[in-house]
Amino acid sequence: MPARDAVFPAGRHALYEAHGYSAAVRSGDLLFVSGQVGSRTDGSPEPDFARQVELAFANLEATLAAAGCGFDDIVDVTTFHTDPENQFDAVMAAKQQAFPAPPYPSWTAVGVNWLAGFDFEIKVIARIPAKA
Structure with missing residues (x-):
C-alpha cells in the first residue's frame, strides 16, 4: 500500500502536528479534506459565529x-453544527458565497454537541483537476 500523500496549507502545520492528523490526503484524483474550523491565527475559536x-x-x-483545487472541485460536503436551527442563516450565507450557482456538491449537515470549543466544522471530498 502506498504512503499517504498528505497536503497542508501554508502556516498551519503546528495545529495538525499537535493533534496528529493531516489537513488533507490525496488519493488518486480525490482529495479528502479533514474538518476545517474557524480558528484565529493563534488557533483559538473566533467568538463571532x-x-x-x-x-x-x-x-x-x-x-x-x-x-x-478550488470550491468548484468539491463533490461532497459534511458540516457539523452545535446549534443548527439558530446557525442556519450564517451558514447559508457562507455557502452561497462558496457555491453561488448549480451544480452544487452533495451536502450533509449534522448537529453535534461538541466541537472542541468551535461551533462549526466543514469537511469535504474534492476531485483534483487534471493538469493540462
Missing part, C-alpha cells in the same frame, strides 16, 4: 489550494 463560519471556509479554501 458568522465570522467563525467565514474563517472555516477560508481555511478550507487554503487547504484546497495547497492541492491545486
Whole structure:
C-alpha cells in the first residue's frame, strides 16, 4: 500500500502536528479534506459565529489550494453544527458565497454537541483537476 500523500496549507502545520492528523490526503484524483474550523491565527475559536463560519471556509479554501483545487472541485460536503436551527442563516450565507450557482456538491449537515470549543466544522471530498 502506498504512503499517504498528505497536503497542508501554508502556516498551519503546528495545529495538525499537535493533534496528529493531516489537513488533507490525496488519493488518486480525490482529495479528502479533514474538518476545517474557524480558528484565529493563534488557533483559538473566533467568538463571532458568522465570522467563525467565514474563517472555516477560508481555511478550507487554503487547504484546497495547497492541492491545486478550488470550491468548484468539491463533490461532497459534511458540516457539523452545535446549534443548527439558530446557525442556519450564517451558514447559508457562507455557502452561497462558496457555491453561488448549480451544480452544487452533495451536502450533509449534522448537529453535534461538541466541537472542541468551535461551533462549526466543514469537511469535504474534492476531485483534483487534471493538469493540462
